[in-house]
Amino acid sequence: MSVAVRPSGSVLRVxxxxxxxxxxGVLAWAVAATTVAAVASATFPLGFHLMVDGALAHDGARVVTGVCVVAVLFTLAWTLSTMAAARNSTLTDRVSSYLMARIAVLINAVPGVEHLERPDLLSEIDQLREGRRTLAGAARQLLAGWQVAIRSIAIIVLLATVYPPVMVVPLVGLAPMLADRRASRVQQASGDALAADRRLADQLFGLATTADTAKELRTYGVTGALAARHSAIAERVRAGSVRAALLGAAWEGLGWVCYATGFVVVIIVLVLRAVHGHTSPGQVVMAVSLMRRAQVQVSSATDTAGSLAAAVRTARRLLWLERYAAARSAADGAVPATLRTGIRLESVTFAYPGRDEPVLRDVDLTLPAGATVAVVGENGAGKTTLVKLLTRMYVPSEGRILADGEDLAAMPADRWRERTTAVFQDFLRPSLTAREVVGVGDLPRAGDDAAVGGAVARGGARRVVERLPDGLATPLGRWFTGGHELSGGQWQRLALARGLMRPAPLLTVLDEPTASLDAVAEARLFARFAEVSRAGREAGGVTVLVSHRFSTVRTADLIVVLDQGRVAEVGDHETLLRAGGTYAQLFTLQARAYLDPQ
Ligand SMILES: Nc1ncnc2c1ncn2[C@@H]1O[C@H](COP(=O)(O)OP(=O)(O)OP(=O)(O)O)[C@@H](O)[C@H]1O
Incomplete structure (x- = not known):
């Protein structure tokens, strides 16, 4: 699937x-002020015509009128332009904030995570984020364009009164405009080609400067290699950008040479007409002033066109994201209130978008209502991918996942997720208060101390909270001044508590969330999750645990062994042990390692 940055909808709307x-209010004011300022600034050279011809004819009244015309129009134009510029920058700031919020909403409105994992879609989103400021300035650029249009019309009308063929002078300005558009296309192609490298360089820079990764990087002594890799990629990006900038500048230069040639020819024609008495000296002065102003208009028009072209590209990306989000949010199927039979996977095959090789193949599986199900398998077997499908981060490439017969793909993802809860290996460590860190697991009850306290107790995090200086009100993480940093295991316990906030979920996923806990603590926690799930048995919730620890896995009602994306074995611990297959081998190996660590 290619990224559709060619919308048919209204770019102007965006x-x-x-x-x-x-x-x-600011926009309406800016339109009015810009219009009046544009008319005033374009017509004040009329005063020069009156002054010069009045002086040559010794006509004092005409000279005074000319002076008044220049003074009034010039003052009006400057005052309004200055005021409009100040208001326009307020406008840009407000639009920028609005767009930031809008982009965040749209990115989060997409039900799955494909757009956050696929490099080509990530590039689009990165460029949208980067171009936000340019798009925020679009209204300002359109106003500038409007100003140029009014001034150009006024200039053309006044030039026509001097010598009609001179009206075409502003047309010569098309050359720099066309050249500018060409230059802008060159820059865009370069930006697109360098986007992946730019993102990689940013990521490497982030890795090299973030505390989270510092320990591991220093242990392996890879900081030097990382910095060298960052420099090489950054250099590639810089060289590519410079090449594009030089090529763009060459196109712009060519456009301006064409314009200057036309300008010189027109001045020669006007001077010759004045020498032969076909044009008054005042008109020649006015025409030269107007032509100079026409040149400024062309220059403004090219600047505006360049900025608008960049804004249009960002607008198209925003339209693409709007459609992408809308197309993926269209499902309106019902989410069952409770599970009676459970969750069924029917011939599910899944390949990550852009990859040919399926990660899961022909998975047929029933996760019975109320059951605790453990998923085991080697690294890369597809366990997390299965979890991503169950939590509706992706939809199967083939086959269906049914919750009591209702297809997950037909349900609005957010509605399904309201009835699920999950704790992942790479869980969130948000810089919030302890209450919020746990409470976000069920946002409507995030401020309810009884609900948060209950989840803390069930998640085995009571001691973690008791040790905090201000209990649940303690700010956590290093982004807060005075924030209290926790150990990996303490964060993990809070993450588990967060996963226990939602009452009666239909699906609870624990994807290796207990790596920082010892085997006994993990088994205890899983038992607690299973207990919570059984306590809400009438909801029929299914608990899925992904773990490499067989001491925990053995307690599950059902164990699924995945092997290279296929279901190799299914059954409870006793059955699988008796069958003597992969599970039995892996279990025996691990049990032996525990009993005889030598
Ligand atoms: N976002 C992605 N895009 C493309 N391929 C992916 C993506 N995520 C995972 N994969 C691939 O899918 C396969 C299965 O990955 P998955 O994370 O599901 O395995 P796993 O069984 O959970 O492994 P582990 O035990 O190491 O966590 C791997 O080969 C991996 O490279």
């Missing part, structure tokens, strides 16, 4: 809509 929504 260019102007955010400004109208973010600051309608």
């Amino acid at each position: 260019l102007v809509g955010p400004a109208w929504r973010a600051a309608p």
Whole structure:
């Protein structure tokens, strides 16, 4: 699937809509002020014509009128332009904040995580994020374009009164505009080609400067190699950008040479007409002033066109994201209130988008209502992928997943997720208060101390909270001044408590969330999750545990062994042990290692 950055919808809506929504009053004021300032600034050379011809004809009244015209129009134009510039920057700031919020909402409105894992979609999102400021300035650029249009019309009308063929002078300005568009396309192609490298360089920089990764990187002594790799990629990005900038500058230079040639020819024609008495000296002065102003308009038009072209590209990316999110949020199937039969996977095959090789193949499986199910298998067997399908982060490439007969793919993902809870190996460590860190597991009850306290107790995190200086009100993490940092195991316990916030979930996923706990603590915690799940038996919730620890796995009602994306064995501990297959071998190996660590 290629990224569709070619929307048929209204780009103009995305260019102007955010400004109208973010600051309608400021926008209306800016349009009025810009219009009046543009007319005033374009017509004041009329005063030069009156002054020069009045002086040559010794007509004092005309000279005074000319001076008044220049003074009034010039003052009006400057005052309004200055005020409009200040308001426009407020407008850009407000639109930028609005867009930031909008982009965040849209990224999160996409039900799955494909757009956050696929490099080509990530590039689009990165460029949208980076281009946000340019898009925020679109209303300002459109106003600048409007100003240029008004001034250009006024200039053309005044030039026509001097010598009609001179009206075409502003047309010569098309050359730099076209050249500028060409330059902008060159820059965009380069930006697109370098996007992946840029992201990689950012990621390497982040790795080399973040505390989370510092320990491991220093232990392996890879910081030097990392810095060298970052420099090499950054250099590649820099060289590519410079090449594109030079090529763009060459196109722009060519456009301006064409324009300058036309300008010189027109001045020669006007001077010759004045020498032969076809044009008054005042008109020549006015025409030269107007032509100079026409040149400024062309320059503004090219600047505006360049910025608008960049804004249009970002607008198209925003439209793409809007459609991408809408297309993936269209499901309206019902989410069962409780599970009676359970969750069934029917011939599920799944390949990550852009990959040919399936990660899961022909998976047929029933996870009975109320059961605790352990999923085991070697690294890369597809356990986390199975969890991603169950939590609706992805939909199967083939086959279906049914919750009491209802297809998960037909349900709104957020509605299904409201009835699920999960704790992952790479769980969140948000810099929030302890209450919020746990409470976000069920946002509507995040401020309910009884609910949070209950989850803390069930998650085995009571002692962690008791040791905090301000209990649940203690800010955690290193981003807060005075934030209290926790150990890996303490964070993990809070993550588990978070996973226990939701009442009666239909699906509880524990994807190796207990790596920082010892085997006994893990077994105890899983038992607690299973207990919670059984306590809400009337909801029929299924608990899925991904673990490499067989001491925990053996307690599950059902054990699924995955091997290279296929279901190799299914059954309870006793059955699988008796069958003497992969599970029995792995279990025996691990049990022996525990009993005889030599
Ligand atoms: N976002 C992704 N895009 C492409 N391929 C992926 C992605 N995530 C995982 N894979 C691939 O899918 C396969 C299964 O990965 P998965 O994470 O499901 O395995 P796992 O059984 O959970 O492994 P582990 O025990 O190491 O956690 C692997 O070969 C992996 O490379």
